[in-house]
Amino acid sequence: EGLIEFYDSFKDMFEFFCKNTTIHGTIRLVCSDGNRMKTAFWTLLLLASFGMLYWQFALMFSQYWAYPVVLTMSMHSEPKMFPAITICNLDPYRFELVSEHLVQLDHMAEESIAFLYGINTSASLFHMNEKNIHIKDLSSTGNLSRSSFKLSQNFSLLRMSDHNSSVGFRLCNATGGNCFYKTYSSGMGAILEWYRFHYMNIMSQLPVIINISDHEEQIEDMVYSCQYDGEPCRPSDYVHFHHPVFGSCYTFNSKGTDSFWTATKPGIPYGLSLILRAEQKDHIPLLSTVAGVKVMIHNHNQTPFLEHEGFDIRPGIATTIGIQQDEVNRLGGNYGKCTTNGNDVNVKLLYNNSYTLQACLHSCFQHIMVRKCGCGYYYYPLPPGAEYCDYNKQPAWGHCFYQLYNRLRNHHLNCFDQCPKPCRESLYKVSAGTAKWPSAKSQDWIRQALRHQNGYNSTSNRKDIAKVTIFYQQLNYQSVNESPLLSENLLLSSMGSQWSLWFGSSVLSVVEMFELLIDTLVLSLLFCYQRFRSK
Secondary structure, three states: OOOOOOOOHHHHHHHHHHHHOOOOOOOOOHOOOOHHHHHHHHHHHHHHHHHHHHHHHHHHHHHHHHOEEEEEEEEEEEEEOOOOEEEEOOOOOOHHHHHHHHHHHHHHHHHHHHHHHHHOOHHHHHHOOOOOOOOOOHHHHHHHHHOOOOOOOOOOOOOOOOOOOEEEEEEOOOOOOOOEEEEEHHHHHHHHHHHHHHHHHOOOOOOOOOOOOOOOHHHOOEEEEEOOOEEEEOOHHHEEEEEEOOOOEEEEEOOOHHHEEEEEEOOOOHOOOEEEEEEOOOOOOHHOOOOOEEEEEEOOOOOOOOOOEEEOOOOOOOEEEEEEEEEEEOOOOHHEEEEEOOOOOOOOOOOOOOOOOOHHHHHHHHHHHHHHHEEOOOOOOOOOOOOOOOOOOOOHHHHHHHHHHHHHOOOOOOHHOOOOOEEEEEEEEEEEEEEOOOOOOOOHHHHHHHHHOOOOOOOOOOOOEEEEEEEOOOOOEEEEEEEEOOHHHHHHHHHHHHHHHHHOOOHHHHHHHHHHHHHHHHHHHHHHHHHHHHH
């Protein structure tokens, strides 16, 4: 009895509550009890206010559980690390181990072009006297490759009979019962894809890991001059790798840990300045119709996916590239799907660098390719125990691959569901300007200087050098951050605002309502107990 306040009836309890509560309007139910019309009016008004209040609460909670985000943009200005820069000479090696098959493929391409267009390309396209790249300690593998591998004649280029005059080649499954034509409206596109298809089968004869350090091109053969912030580049500033399509590639500042590459000032004089050999030696001419240099700007410890990003530098041109950095920070969790470092992703990455969306998509596709087709796509790394596709061993892999790749492009594979975006990502926006270089007045002494300093020897009538300057336009960068549109604090604040709007009360008023419910429950139990005792 000291804890619970007892009432003689429910009417007394309700009357006490209405007279003493801090909820506005309830006292009108008591003071107007002599006027039933006013009592009914205020009763309906209070019930309508309760209904509107909880309808607003329902809208708030439905919005909160949708976890919307709002983007906030902020500007920061501070010294930062120069991005990683990858350059490729668009001139892939013709490895001696597969050179014989590449010569046969060149002849097949020459015959196909002559069949389609009646043009003899042997003199202008193919140069059989190019230097081949030798790989040591692989003599037994080379003999096995030459004796076992044969170029297939089952994928001839054909001109389709439709009105679009498209060109393509036929691909069938293992039984031959399901076939389709891989067609292109452009004959050039069809020839390049057909050549790449055979090229992948030939290159699958090479070992998975190739050590080309003993015979790689020295960077001086491609980069005649390199300066960053007015200082000469050092041998430790770049790493070399070979791309099967884009040729010999070098990545500057790949790790992003050397203080030499710290950007302290914006502007052209403080960026990376390169003079490059942009001549195409035409080792494998039908892999690409572009002559020049491929350049890609990307983050540190990131695999450069040159087939998806980057841009080409034209020979005989000075190109200035201004970069502006944007940083994106995603919330993740209930607010969106993203990953911090890729450890929580179900796809096992096949690349040794940091997590990126492209690395995850390529790894996911390669795993599906190995599982569905029995072999791996040559341009992507292999999972353990797998081998690259070879139509001598897997005759139907092309049919399987192109169908899978179309499903990936149309988002019908679950790779996009399994591969989230990084929670933190740096993006680089570029703007470029070009000018003829060297000029007619200066080209003689510039070529003489390069010849004297770097052993440069121009035997080509076309322009075979290019100048590239990459610099920060400004050191301030834009940060785009996701934040909850409706946080817990904002939700409580909005609920309090609605409660105050409809009833002019506070949290203590809610406690009074709970007190009324408890008193009602206790009084009901007491009345039931008294009735039970009386019986």
